[in-house]
Amino acid sequence: MITIPKKGSPERARLIAEHRACIDSMKGVPGCTILRCATPGDTTHVSGGIHEDxxxxxxxxxxxxxxxxxxxxxxxxxxxxxxxxxxxxxxxxVRGVPPEFVNDTVYDNEQDPQHDIFLMRLDELDETDGMPEHFHEGWKRRDDNWTVT
Known part of the structure; x- marks a missing residue:
């Protein structure tokens, strides 16, 4: 299994830089795809990102x-x-309960918050997070706030 790179490691810095480069090249494109455009905002020719890393x-x-x-x-x-x-x-x-804002930052495009979420989630994950022992059966759980009929 591949582990999450440790804080301060060169591998983690490389991941963050690649993610940022992909996000920057996709500005102007709706949605969020972690690929690099040959010309920023033009998805005619894409490379890098999740295809190569x-x-x-x-x-x-x-x-x-x-x-x-x-x-x-x-x-x-x-x-x-x-x-x-x-x-x-x-x-x-919980279904029906609206999300809460995490901070007061307002973005002028939809790509920049995606990179900030990536950084937040990277900090939240343990180095061993995502190993097979952390997964569960999902919908079969009874603690997922769905009413049982």
């Missing part, structure tokens, strides 16, 4: 699959004003 691909997969620890819930980008402003929120984990 196996570790970055694995770390992102673990982030997306892992249940946040210590009561923290998933982080999401919330559009507060269509095509003008975005913020980062944390899901409540």
């Amino acid at each position: 196996l570790l970055l691909n694995r770390v992102l997969l673990r982030m997306r699959a892992a249940m946040p620890r210590s009561g923290r819930r998933k982080l999401v980008v919330i559009c507060t004003e269509p095509d003008k402003s975005w913020r980062i929120g944390r899901l409540s984990g």
Whole structure:
């Protein structure tokens, strides 16, 4: 298994730099894809990112699959004003309960908060997070706030 790079390691700094480069090259493109555009904002020719960096691909997969620890819930980008402003929120984990904003930062594009979420999640993950022993059966759990009928 591939472990999450330790804080302060060159491998972690490389992952963060690659993620930032991909995010910057995708500005102007709707959504969030961790690939590099040959020309920023033009997805005609893409490379790098998750296609060429196996570790970055694995770390992102673990982030997306892992249940946040210590009561923290998933982080999401919330559009507060269509095509003008975005913020980062944390899901409540309960259906019908709205997410809460994590800070007062307001972004002028939808890509920058994605990179900040990547950094936040990287700090939240343990080095061994995402190993097979951390996974569970998901929908078969009874602590997922769904009513049992």
